[in-house]
Amino acid sequence: MLLSRARLVWLFALIVSGLSFIVSALLLQQVLMSGTIIYELGGWDAPWGIEYRIDKLNGFLLLIISAMSTLVLFAAQTSINKEIPAEKHTHFYILYLLSLTGMLGVVVTGDAFNVFVFLEISSLSSYALIALGKDRRALWAAYQYLILGTIGATFILIGIGLMYQMTGTLNMADLAARLPEVAQTKTVLTAFAFVITGVCLKLALFPLHLWLPNAYTYAPSIVTAFLAATATKVAFYLLIRFTYSVFGVSFSFTTLPLQFLFMTLGLLGIFVGSIAAIFQTNVKQIFAYSSIAQIGYMVIGFSISSVTGLTAALLHIFNHALMKGALFLALGAVVYRIGSVQINQFQGLGQQMPLTMAAILVAGLSLIGMPLTVGFVSKWYLLSALIEKGWWPVAVLILIGSLLTLVYVWKIIEAAYFKPSLSTNSTVNEAPLAFLIPIWLLVIANIYFGIDTRLSVEVAHSASESLLQAQGLVIP
Amino acid sequence: MLMGLFNHWIVVVLMMIGLYIVIAHGNLIKKIVGLTIFQTSVFIFYISMAKVDGGTAPILMANVSQYANPLPHVLILTAIVVGIATTALALALTIRIKEAYNSIEEESIQEQNKKQASEPDELDPRSDPY
Numbered sequence: 188m189l190l191s192r193a194r195l196v197w198l199f200a201l202i203v204s205g206l207s208f209i210v211s212a213l214l215l216q217q218v219l220m221s222g223t224i225i226y227e228l229g230g231w232d233a234p235w236g237i238e239y240r241i242d243k244l245n246g247f248l249l250l251i252i253s254a255m256s257t258l259v260l261f262a263a264q265t266s267i268n269k270e271i272p273a274e275k276h277t278h279f280y281i282l283y284l285l286s287l288t289g290m291l292g293v294v295v296t297g298d299a300f301n302v303f304v305f306l307e308i309s310s311l312s313s314y315a316l317i318a319l320g321k322d323r324r325a326l327w328a329a330y331q332y333l334i335l336g337t338i339g340a341t342f343i344l345i346g347i348g349l350m351y352q353m354t355g356t357l358n359m360a361d362l363a364a365r366l367p368e369v370a371q372t373k374t375v376l377t378a379f380a381f382v383i384t385g386v387c388l389k390l391a392l393f394p395l396h397l398w399l400p401n402a403y404t405y406a407p408s409i410v411t412a413f414l415a416a417t418a419t420k421v422a423f424y425l426l427i428r429f430t431y432s433v434f435g436v437s438f439s440f441t442t443l444p445l446q447f448l449f450m451t452l453g454l455l456g457i458f459v460g461s462i463a464a465i466f467q468t469n470v471k472q473i474f475a476y477s478s479i480a481q482i483g484y485m486v487i488g489f490s491i492s493s494v495t496g497l498t499a500a501l502l503h504i505f506n507h508a509l510m511k512g513a514l515f516l517a518l519g520a521v522v523y524r525i526g527s528v529q530i531n532q533f534q535g536l537g538q539q540m541p542l543t544m545a546a547i548l549v550a551g552l553s554l555i556g557m558p559l560t561v562g563f564v565s566k567w568y569l570l571s572a573l574i575e576k577g578w579w580p581v582a583v584l585i586l587i588g589s590l591l592t593l594v595y596v597w598k599i600i601e602a603a604y605f606k607p608s609l610s611t612n613s614t615v616n617e618a619p620l621a622f623l624i625p626i627w628l629l630v631i632a633n634i635y636f637g638i639d640t641r642l643s644v645e646v647a648h649s650a651s652e653s654l655l656q657a658q659g660l661v662i663p
Numbered sequence: 664m665l666m667g668l669f670n671h672w673i674v675v676v677l678m679m680i681g682l683y684i685v686i687a688h689g690n691l692i693k694k695i696v697g698l699t700i701f702q703t704s705v706f707i708f709y710i711s712m713a714k715v716d717g718g719t720a721p722i723l724m725a726n727v728s729q730y731a732n733p734l735p736h737v738l739i740l741t742a743i744v745v746g747i748a749t750t751a752l753a754l755a756l757t758i759r760i761k762e763a764y765n766s767i768e769e770e771s772i773q774e775q776n777k778k779q780a781s782e783p784d785e786l787d788p789r790s791d792p793y
Contacts, residue, residue, distance in 0.1 A: 300738050307745045311752055318756055323763035324776055330756045334685060334694060337749050341702055344742060348709050351735070 193276040197264045200280040204260050204287060208253040215246035219646070225297070233297075234361045240297030243650035247501065248294045248424050251508050255416035256287050258512060258625040263409045265621040266519050270407045271319055279319060283413070285312040290421045299347045299357045299433070302425065303340060306389070309421070310336045313414055317406040328401035335398045339388030346382030349374050350433075362433050370438050379443070382429050389422035392486060393456030396479045400463075403475035408519030411471065415478055416512040420504045423485055427497070430489075431654045440492050449490035454584055456483030461591035465598070470521075470528040473595050474514050477554065480588065481507045487581065488569050495572035497651035498644070502568055505643050506553070506561035509636065513550040513629035517543050520618035520626065533599060535608020539615040544603045546626045551596035553633045556589050560637040564644070670711035677704035689769035691760065695753045702746045709739040 218224060218241055226239040241249070260283070271279055289309025293302055314336065318329035351357055353374050354365040369375055384395075391399040399419075403411050430439040440446050460480030467473045481503070488500030518528055520543045525532055537544045553560035566589065573582040617623070636643050677700055684697025713735035721733035757767055764772050 300741075304741055304745065307749070311745075311748055314752060314756070318759065323760075324779070326756060326760045326763055327772055327776065330691065330753070330760060333749065333753050333756065334698060337698055338682070338685070338701070340745075341705055344705050345708070348705065348712065348735075352712050357738075 193273060194264065196277050196280045197260070200263075200284055201257070201260045203284060204253065204257040207287070207291065208250075208257045211246070211249040211253045214241055215243075215250050215646070218243055218246040219649070234356055234358045237296065237298045237301055238358065239295045240360065241295060243646065243653055244427065244501075245294045245424065247505070247646050247650055248420065249291060251420060251505055252287070252290050252294065252417045255508050255512050256283075256413060258628060259409060259413045259416065259516065261625040262412075262516055262519060262622045265619055266409045266523055267407060269523055270321060270409075275319065279316070282312045282316050283410075285309070286316060286413070287417075290417055293421050294424055297359050299350065299359055299362060303344050303347060306343070306421075306425075307340055309418070310340065310389070313410075313418060316410045316414075317402050319410065320405040320407050322405045324401065325405035328398075328405045332398040332402045335388055335395075339385045339395075342381045342385030342388070344385075346378045346380075346385060349378035349381065353378070359428070359433050363435060366434060366438070370442070376442070379434055379439070383426070383445075386422055386425045386429065390419055390426060391422075391479060391482060393452055393459055393479060393483065396456070396460075396482075399479060400472055400475040403478065403515075404469060404472045408515065408522050411475075412512055412515035412519060415474075415515050416508040419478065419482060420508060423482070423489075423500075423504060427489065427500070427654070431497075432657070436492060436655065446490050446492060449486050450581065453483040453486035453490060454581065454588075456480060456486065457585070457588040458591070461588055461595070464595045465591065467595075468530050470530055470533065470599060471515070471518055473530075473599070474511065474518070477592065477595065478507075478511060480592070481511070481554075483588075484565070484569060484585070487585070488565075488572065491572050491576060491578075493572055493575065494648070494651050494655055495568060495575055497654065498648045499565055499568035499572050501647035501650060502643055503565040505647065506565045506633075506636070509561055509629055509633050510550050510553045513546055513626055513633060514554070516622065516626045516629065517546045517550070520622040523622065524615050524618060530598060530602050532609065533602040534606040535603075536615070537604035539608060540617050542623055543618045543626065546630045547603070548600060549630050550633060551599065553637070555592045555596055558637075559634060561633050561643075562637075564637055564640050568644075670707070674704050674708040674711070677701075677707065691757045691767040691769065692754075694769075695750060695757070698753070699746065699750055702742075702749075706739050706743060706746075709735040709742070 214224070223240060223242045225233070227233060228237045228239065230236070263283075267276060267279055286309045289305045289307070289312065292305030293309065296302055296305060314329045314333045317332060318326050320328075347357070350362060350366070353369045353372065354362055356362055356365060366375060388395045403415060406414065430436070430445070457480045460476050460478070460483060464473045464476035464480070467476060485500045485503045485507070488496045488503060490496070521528055521533070521536070521540070524540060549560070553562040556562040556566040566585070569585065570582050573579075573585070681697045681699070681701025681704060685694050685701065688694055688697065713732040715729060715731045718729040718731045719727050721730045721736070760772065761767050764775055766772060766775075
């Protein structure tokens with residue numbers, strides 16, 4: 188009875204997530220065809236009531252989040268059977284769906300205060316999800332994440348309050364129209380600083396990343412795959428939304444030395460994250476630190492503030508979701524079979540779990556940025572955006588950063604393929620199909636979108652073009 | 664001038680006290696107390712922002728034409744709920760941490776984590792922890 192109920196709840200979660208994926212795909216198609224869609228909640232007109240506003244940017248994000256959550260849920264049932272006690276399964280799915288709701292809500296809403304509420308819905312449920320990990324360090328990681336996450340969210344709240352004080356509105360489109368009049372006041376500058384710092388805490392931008400490695404490492408495998416593929420992307424969306432749409436490019440990038448600041452922090456993130464990843468022995472921790480480095484790439488693309496740069500950042504959001512989703516799901520499969528993700532336990536897994544390890548290999552190559560994978564496409568756009576601006580040194584540093592990625596991916600490949608298998612692992616079998624299907628769907632997507640870039644690049648490009656066009660910076 | 668911004672000074676002082684407690688204290692409960700003070704300072708900021716000189720409470724009454732702005736009140740009601748949820752979750756986590764580590768002092772927990780990290784491996788492959 189208990190077992191069948193857990194199965195039912197899983198099925199329900201899967202259907203809900205799958206439906207939201209279908210709706211997101213249809214929405215994105217409609218937005219691309221006919222422009223921004225506005226939905227007024229409860230029938231109240233926009234500046235007074237809350238509106239949901241879908242443009243190309245958040246349509247794209249909706250598609251990424253709902254697709255990743257659905258794929259991760261496929262593997263969830265098998266994985267949590269092993270990692271979470273049976274009586275907690277129902278709660279797990281409730282928290283998972285709440286977290287998904289919060290993320291989708293942050294992305295669709297056009298109201299600044301609503302952003303805070305949805306952000307906290309998704310954050311609170313993800314603290315609880317992380318605490319479900321069976322290592323006791325998961326509790327400590329969740330506690331640290333809670334403290335830092337709450338400080339970040341409260342910073343955003345202060346920023347929103349200051350903006351409201353200056354303009355008397357909470358609607359993002361309305362804020363964008365009214366902020367330029369008062370842009371030179373200290374209050375608006377303070378509001379901007381609070382909002383950006385808060386968002387960067389949620390985003391785990393170096394040096395505000397301290398909560399991320401432990402949270403990803405000790406959370407249940409499914410939770411790690413879900414959060415790594417979606418949560419930081421949502422925060423990154425907020426960063427773009429607030430700087431490009433609400434405060435406007437001219438304010439964000441000329442009044443403050445934001446471009447220099449973000450580029451430096453992005454580069455530092457790439458190097459610190461990658462070097463820290465090289466020295467880890469826990470494979471989940473390796474990829475957690477690598478996430479900090481990958482956020483660095485997104486932030487650099489963002490800080491260039493040209494159409495190509497923003498396209499690169501958006502592409503990297505999409506591509507990083509595909510890579511990290513595949514990697515963390517594959518690690519979930521490893522945990523399922525051998526109960527550990529220490530790198531010395533990987534010895535000989537190349538023969539014993541060939542399909543899982545091949546997935547890690549391909550996704551790892553994508554992380555490095557090999558041609559024919561998605562990682563190459565986003566790095567290509569990033570480099571061309573930098574060269575467009577003539578920032579050669581940064582481009583060179585990014586290439587060196589990619590070499591560091593090669594080092595830590597190679598460590599895993601070496602253990603899995605070139606070392607004799609451990610005697611304790613001699614009876615290990617390939618991961619079950621429930622894992623292999625979503626993992627390989629993601630791996631195939633990694634290759635497919637690396638070759639046929641029409642969908643991802645076109646959407647990212649037109650989204651960033653319309654963001655900059657609204658500011659009058661690009662002639663249509 | 665200085666007294667006109669009295670409420671803002673209170674907000675800033677409370678905010679700093681809260682943040683300082685979160686950063687400086689190692690006791691997990693004290694950190695939560697600090698976090699709550701920090702959040703409360705923002706609530707006060709929103710509520711004082713809504714005050715209109717000579718306005719009454721935003722309840723419809725005869726022969727009154729000036730009301731305080733009700734919107735920040737409503738907003739902060741939501742934020743208070745979020746704050747309660749955060750505090751409750753943090754306290755629940757603290758109970759679990761106390762069970763798992765037998766301590767609620769950050770120093771002791773970090774020490775135990777370090778010890779655990781230096782041990783060879785966390786799990787026997789086929790053991791079931793539950």
